[in-house]
Amino acid sequence: MFEQQLVNGLTLGVIYALIAVGYTMVYGVIELINFAHGEVYMLGAFFCVTFITALGMPFYVAIVAAMLCCALLGILLDVVAYRPLRNAPRLAALITAIGMSIFLQNLAMIIWGSRAKPFAQEAVPAYLAETALEWSGVHLTWLQIFILGVALVMMLGLYLIINKTRIGTAMRALAQNKTAAALMGINVNFVISFTFALGSAMGAVAGVLVAVYYNTLYPTMGYVAGVKAFASAVLGGIGSVPGAMVGGVVLGVAEALGAGYVSSLYRDGVAYAVLIAVIIFRPSGILGRAVVDKA
């Protein structure tokens, strides 16, 4: 029972982590909570299903195509909605982010309808539904292994991009001092857009994984997932990428245990409780540095 909850929590947790890195990276470079990030995650799932059903793409190809589309969408969001407000008061950008979130949600409703749809199960490789391992009552499906594996590879890739590449180093430089970064010849707007693209691609994958895992997708799915991923990012220390990864996993496990041992009614409440507790007791999060509020 405990082990099973742990496995389930871990599966959810890595998905939260995939979304959370998008929040935290964008916050890291422009100090904006991109509320529309949950919608990018939702659209990742819809793009994927649409590519499968309308264009007949194979499952794996559709995932990559959805990533690319969401990366472009992330860039578009930045260029159209946030870049014009770069020097405006922070509240302006924040309100715009909420506006973009509502806009994208409604756009999805217009295009795909507001009711929940099943994922295109016929396109999902059948083996994923089978149990891969079973020991003392704990089931681990291939789908869960797939989710954990994909998340692990994406995180590793992200780590390498941020720490080992030229543009990743530029992202970190930018997060530390924008003026100095510009004085190095770094194209600040380009690097910010790249950050959006990276986070959005990760979010798209999370959207697909969740839609497959629960076999459902709907235009408002980005809301709760967004809140949980945001809570994960805050828990890990907003702005810290390893923090977002750890925060997501911790939150996923806490949720699964909370739902398993207390009541499944409290599942979503755990995220809010964590968010509030972190804000009260440790605003800088698990791995975040203590920050002076600049608002």
Place this chain on the structure above:
Amino acid sequence: MLKLDNVHAYYGSIHALKGVCLTVEQGEIVTLIGANGAGKSTTLMTVSSVVPVRRGSITFEGRDITKVSTNRVVEMGVVQVPEGRMIFPGLTVAENLRMGGYLRRDKDGLRRDEDKVFDLFPVLAERRRQPGGTLSGGEQQMLAIGRALMARPRLLLLDEPSLGLAPIVVENIFEVVQEINAAGTTVMLVEQNAQMALSIAHRGYVLATGEVIMQGTAKELLDDPKVRKAYLGED
């Protein structure tokens, strides 16, 4: 090489530069001196397009760079070591240097230039894997200069490289500036330490409340009684 023509700049309603005119010729060291708040840093920041020019123009090698973005100005070879160093505290010394050479793709040249920086400032070589933020103030200043050199500047803008440094380190830094200049880099040097600055510069400008109030060769300025009184601490 560089020409500022009647440059005006504002911070909100503060009129920080009120028609600055100055030139820097290829191969020179030109110094900009003046009291606190005179507009020296602002002048460099307008050249780097960090602070926008409201009126007037800036040309570099005959091209108008008044409205050119910061990264394009750097691409053209104008590189600044800003006031307060602005090194990246969370990046290692090596990464800071790599960011200095951000626009360059010649791996071999970059490695050679990194070695040159380490020759110039051996202490940086020892600290190469250490976060920039853990360096001492003087070491950070060396890193900031080294980082700028990694860009192979044609025109190097230095904003108070001597600030807060021990006299021996200041001398070392000024020697380095002269070496850099002798190797063909044009230098524009902003300094509080007017004596030191004028001792290595070819020419100088005196700035007060956003305007050039005096200019001349370094010797003329050093010999000028008003300059001696106001900026060299004589009475």
